Amino acid sequence: MNYRTQLEAARKGTITKEMQIVANKEGIEAQKLMDKIAAGHIVIPANPLHTSLSPEGIGEGLTTKINVNLGVSGDCADYDNELEKVKLSIDLGAHSIMDLSNYGKTNTFRQLLLQSSPAMVGTVPMYDAIGYLEKDLLDITAKDFLRVIEAHARQGVDFMTIHAGINKRAVECFTNSKRLTNIVSRGGSLIFAWMKMTGNENPFYEYYDEVLDILYEYDVTISLGDALRPGSIHDSTDPGQIAELVELGQLTTRAWDKNVQVMVEGPGHMAMNEIAANMTLQKRICHGAPFYVLGPLVTDIAPGYDHITSAIGGAIAAANGADFLCYVTPAEHLRLPDLADVKEGIIASKIAAHAADIANGIPGAREIDNKMSDARRRIDWEEMFSLALDGKKAREYFESAPPSDRHSCSMCGKMCAMRTTNRILNGEKVELLGEK
Incomplete structure (x- = not known):
């Protein structure tokens, strides 16, 4: 094999078995799919160590995919219950599952997830750093963070959210923006806190080349996290969000230069009339890389019903260029979701994705x-x-x-x-x- 990643294979004119599987699922020519992967407009997150995976493509001209977030917290540390959510998510047709566990030793749960899940598996290494390293935030070094990334890659994780765009330049814009809800990204807030306490640059930005080397080795797709995404419709499309987006555009091309597949994450909370323009802006600044959105939630006053506010925003986003929707459950902003919440979130997200596929004229969607x-x-x-x-x-x-x-x-x-x-x-x- 003369390639490490799907992107490298595509650039060399090689149609991999994963490309062929995705082409068959989507009903498109494998050559056309390969060309779009080579251009960076489609990704196939497929770590070779994830042996139970049924590959999926995310990006331009493909059906809209949906992601399910789950995982334990310090207040709800029931791994058996999370595995029940995994089974339910797979039965309901989720395309990917992100393990966002942030408590204790999560590697055992993640290994069980990877062994059983035909869906793509994603993680946010920042969430796992304190538990994995057994160090408090201030005691973690830049190189420590890289150890966690490599540990997740070795387990077989297909894609990782890396908050590399919140560097000192973006932080300055955020600080001057006078936001209503400040930073609502969990990973972003932790990196911001680490930067402020240590006085150092964001380690994922400062050592970005080393991060990419690890991801290339295991063909892990980088999902460039939006640490400064708006957490309220008041803060959407503000200087902090846009400053980080500009950084993400530059980080996208740097990853492509190292043959690492890239997705870019987006807002957040956003009024309906801003969504289409934001999708166009992201695609332009990030050179057509697949766009992964949380919501967007189109109003801030519906706790208990945020699966609906998210589905409204998700449908608009996907009809205007977003490729990957992260589900939101009725428990958003309130508690860890239970099985019923997970089901409601998945169904709402699938409705949004399918409605967008119809609007986009995806072959066979109707x-x-x-x-x-x-x-x-x-x-x-x-x-x-x-x-x-x-x-x-x-x-x-x-x-x-x-x-x-x-x-x-x-x-x-x-x-x-x-x-x-x-x-x-x-x-x-x-x-x-x-x-x-």
Whole structure:
């Protein structure tokens, strides 16, 4: 094998087995896929050590992918429960799972995740640094952070969020911005604190070449984290966010120079009227690299319903260039999500992704909608349930208040528009009072 990464292979004109699998899944030519990988516009996060992986492509012209965040915290350290969430996420069709555990020795859980997950696996090494190194934040050295990155890569992680863009220049812009919610990125806030306490440059920025060398060795895709993403609609598209984005654009080309695949992460919280422009701006500044968004959440007043505010923003973002949606659950801003929250978050994110695929004219995206519409015309409930994103819930709703005639539902009964029109077109009479 004369390549280390998917990007290097594509640049050498080699179609890898992962490229062929993705091409078959997406229904596109492998050569076309390879060309877009070579240009940096598509990534296939696929660490060779993740042997249970079913490869997925993320980027230009492909179906929109969704990510599920999970992992333990100091207040909720039940690894068995997190593995249940993993199983649920895979069953519901999540394309990737990010282990955001930030408590204790997480390597055992991560190893179990990698052994069992056909979905891509991502991590944020910054979250694991204190537990892995058994040092408090101020005692961690720049080189220590690199040790954690290498440990995750050796386990088989496919992509990592690295907050390399929050350097001293970006921090100065943030400090002068007078934000309402300051820094809301967990990893970003920890790096900011480390920089301020030590007086040093961001270690992921200062030693970026060494970071890339590690990622290249294991073909780990770098997901350039947006430490200064807006945490409220008040702060969106401010100088801090844009200053970091400019840094991320430069870091993107530096990674490509070392044959490392790149994704770029984006906002955050953002009013609907700003989303399309932000997607265009990111793609331009970051040279068409795949864009990975958290939300965006389009309002700040819906705790308990942020899976909905996120799905609204995610659909708009993906219809305007975002390639990868990070799900948000109803528990966002409130607590660690439980199994029910995870399901609600995944379904909401899948709706947003699919709606965007339709809007973007992705080949085949409308087919299942057309099948559902045909089943509705024929009032074939079993077919409708089989086509639904959550057929179990659809069936439960239907059967919770069953109609007297299964050729309708309990909302419209005999006045069902489908039933009425079908009868007329079949040459039958419509009699509402005396019909049995």
